[in-house]
Amino acid sequence: MLLGTIIYGLLNSAVLAVMAIGFNLTFGISGVANFAYGAMYIFSAYLSWTLFNLLDWPYGLAVSASISATMALGALMYRFVLLRVRGQALSEVIATFGIGLAILELFHYLGFVGFEYTLPVLIDDGIMIGDTMVDWQRILITGVAGLLVTGLWAFTHYTRLGLAFRGIAQDERTALTLGIESDRIAMISVSLGCGLAALAATVIIPLGSISPSEGYEVLIKALAVCIIGGLGSTGGVIVASFLIGFAERFTDTYVSSHWTMIVSLAAILLVLGFKPSGLFGRQKELEERI
Amino acid sequence: MERRKERIDRGIKVRAGDVFALCSWREMLYLLAPRLIPVLGFLLLPLVLDNYWQKVLLSVAAFALLAISWDILAQSGMVSLGQALFFGLGAYCSGVLTHTFGCPPLLALPAAALLGGLLSTLCLLPVLRLRGVYFSMVTLIIPLMLVRVIEATKIFGGTEGLSGIAPLPSKWVELYLIVGALLAALFGFRRLLDSDYGLVLKAIKDNDRSVINAGINIYWFKAQALFIASSLAALTGAYMTHVYMFVGMPVFALDYSILPIAAAVVGGPGTLAGATVGAVILVPLSEVLRGIGGLRIVFYGLFLVVFIVALPEGIFHYIQRKYHQVERWVEVQ
Numbered sequence: 001m002l003l004g005t006i007i008y009g010l011l012n013s014a015v016l017a018v019m020a021i022g023f024n025l026t027f028g029i030s031g032v033a034n035f036a037y038g039a040m041y042i043f044s045a046y047l048s049w050t051l052f053n054l055l056d057w058p059y060g061l062a063v064s065a066s067i068s069a070t071m072a073l074g075a076l077m078y079r080f081v082l083l084r085v086r087g088q089a090l091s092e093v094i095a096t097f098g099i100g101l102a103i104l105e106l107f108h109y110l111g112f113v114g115f116e117y118t119l120p121v122l123i124d125d126g127i128m129i130g131d132t133m134v135d136w137q138r139i140l141i142t143g144v145a146g147l148l149v150t151g152l153w154a155f156t157h158y159t160r161l162g163l164a165f166r167g168i169a170q171d172e173r174t175a176l177t178l179g180i181e182s183d184r185i186a187m188i189s190v191s192l193g194c195g196l197a198a199l200a201a202t203v204i205i206p207l208g209s210i211s212p213s214e215g216y217e218v219l220i221k222a223l224a225v226c227i228i229g230g231l232g233s234t235g236g237v238i239v240a241s242f243l244i245g246f247a248e249r250f251t252d253t254y255v256s257s258h259w260t261m262i263v264s265l266a267a268i269l270l271v272l273g274f275k276p277s278g279l280f281g282r283q284k285e286l287e288e289r290i
Numbered sequence: 291m292e293r294r295k296e297r298i299d300r301g302i303k304v305r306a307g308d309v310f311a312l313c314s315w316r317e318m319l320y321l322l323a324p325r326l327i328p329v330l331g332f333l334l335l336p337l338v339l340d341n342y343w344q345k346v347l348l349s350v351a352a353f354a355l356l357a358i359s360w361d362i363l364a365q366s367g368m369v370s371l372g373q374a375l376f377f378g379l380g381a382y383c384s385g386v387l388t389h390t391f392g393c394p395p396l397l398a399l400p401a402a403a404l405l406g407g408l409l410s411t412l413c414l415l416p417v418l419r420l421r422g423v424y425f426s427m428v429t430l431i432i433p434l435m436l437v438r439v440i441e442a443t444k445i446f447g448g449t450e451g452l453s454g455i456a457p458l459p460s461k462w463v464e465l466y467l468i469v470g471a472l473l474a475a476l477f478g479f480r481r482l483l484d485s486d487y488g489l490v491l492k493a494i495k496d497n498d499r500s501v502i503n504a505g506i507n508i509y510w511f512k513a514q515a516l517f518i519a520s521s522l523a524a525l526t527g528a529y530m531t532h533v534y535m536f537v538g539m540p541v542f543a544l545d546y547s548i549l550p551i552a553a554a555v556v557g558g559p560g561t562l563a564g565a566t567v568g569a570v571i572l573v574p575l576s577e578v579l580r581g582i583g584g585l586r587i588v589f590y591g592l593f594l595v596v597f598i599v600a601l602p603e604g605i606f607h608y609i610q611r612k613y614h615q616v617e618r619w620v621e622v623q
Binding site for chain 2: 259
């Protein structure tokens with residue numbers, strides 16, 4: 001029981017890390033709010049489902065097409081909406097939240113709810129660790145999580161584009177004087193974040209089914225990981241995923257599944273109340289609270 | 291040839307701004323019309339509408355109150371993404387007071403408004419120091435969490451909610467209570483925000499650090515603004531509890547957070563009248579669109595985006611400008 005909980009805690013943390021990484025790239029590292037993140041996740045999932053099941057495209061083609069489409073959608077959203085309200089944090093939040101709401105409720109209205117709406121697992125098998133059954137899909141997610149987090153860390157520390165992402169979050173005007181075109185960089189950041197959301201959907205959705213309400217949950221979980229870990233910190237993503245991942249599994253096993261969501265919400269509130277820049281964030285203390 | 295738009299105050303506005311306004315009916319009407327139209331509209335409409343549209347008017351007034359509450363908070367620099375928190379706490383307070391303690395509804399309403407306001411203020415007191423988007427995120431999350439806490443602990447009827455709550459004495463009391471509350475809140479809080487007290491609140495929004503420099507305790511003022519705004523929303527929640535004769539988890543639903551924001555943004559943030567105009571437009575519109583069901587929320591989302599991007603000042607400011615000023619194109623020298 002305990003070993004099983006620990007293993008599933010670990011796998012759950014990996015799922016959380018994959019879910020949150022795109023949001024962390026956009027909101028955490030480049031400081032652009034994209035509250036349509038959950039909607040992008042669901043959008044790409046439905047698109048893959050449609051291409052794969054209704055139009056009979058091969059799996060690889062369907063998935064890569066929907067990832068590219070989501071990235072394009074993110075870029076368009078930045079160009080036509082976010083660009084106009086750039087710099088007004090609350091308008092950014094409300095506008096993107098409005099877009100997310102519209103997309104999710106549209107799918108809700110169209111009635112895309114049910115167990116048949118899911119993506120195929122890559123390897124339909126599992127292995128036994130101790131007396132716990134672990135399926136390959138979850139192990140794949142753990143691998144993807146490791147790759148993405150290392151990739152993100154290297155990307156934001158050693159590439160020009162990654163450094164530019166961090167630059168526009170730290171001080172946009174100084175970044176401009178150094179030749180970083182902040183509008184273009186922010187657009188790339190939103191687009192990449194949406195692409196990562198689509199990638200996350202591709203590997204995570206096979207564990208369950210696609211439903212619009214999942215979109216809100218993904219947003220909240222990504223927000224939780226991002227806020228608890230600290231804006232602008234890759235290490236924070238790992239620590240926060242582990243914290244929430246284990247806390248969720250342990251409440252699930254030892255308390256009741258009703259309390260699972262409450263744990264992550266309470267964690268966000270505590271961190272926001274006491275250290276709004278998160279456990280590892282060091283940016284802009286005076287802008288957060290006074 | 292470069293051109294720019296020149297805006298000049300209408301003659302009648304200049305004249306009416308002075309004591310000479312009392313010299314002519316036309317100028318008095320110019321001043322009074324914008325105030326009389328909403329007052330008379332809200333007071334007379336219940337008499338001419340049928341039963342169904344009376345209910346719509348009732349929810350227009352309720353959402354206008356929520357939007358006014360949002361706007362008071364926004365004008366003090368606290369943007370709430372969770373009006374449902376205040377609404378829901380007020381609704382549950384009134385529900386429990388009437389259902390468990392047997393309070394008469396007319397007594398439970400003001401009690402629930404104060405109690406709900408107090409609870410919401412206590413809830414948010416620890417995060418009053420947070421600024422901007424961080425405060426908003428906290429307000430977004432608390433109602434989501436309360437829903438799940440009620441679901442998990444099964445307090446106050448759990449997922450079933452409390453039903454069979456005593457209604458208000460009659461249909462007319464019900465209607466004129468909310469309309470009266472709306473008009474009182476609209477004109478009363480407009481006056482409050484124009485006074486020195488309101489000036490401090492607006493200054494906190496503009497630059498909180500310089501308000502601290504002026505030796506003013508901004509946390510005390512923020513807490514007061516929070517109490518005022520959340521009591522108003524709690525009153526609305528308590529009132530809707532007695533209208534529906536039910537209180538349950540739906541009171542924390544996203545609708546009660548999104549629609550007031552949409553109303554305030556569409557109508558024009560910064561003036562309480564804008565919030566009312568927004569509610570007067572959006573709520574009947576959503577009734578007309580009732581046939582398309584869940585698609586309504588899609589429209590709210592799009593409305594929000596379009597207005598934030600294309601007309602950030604809102605409808606009210608736009609109309610106000612046209613009413614007071616003439617515009618014309620002039621050549622740039």
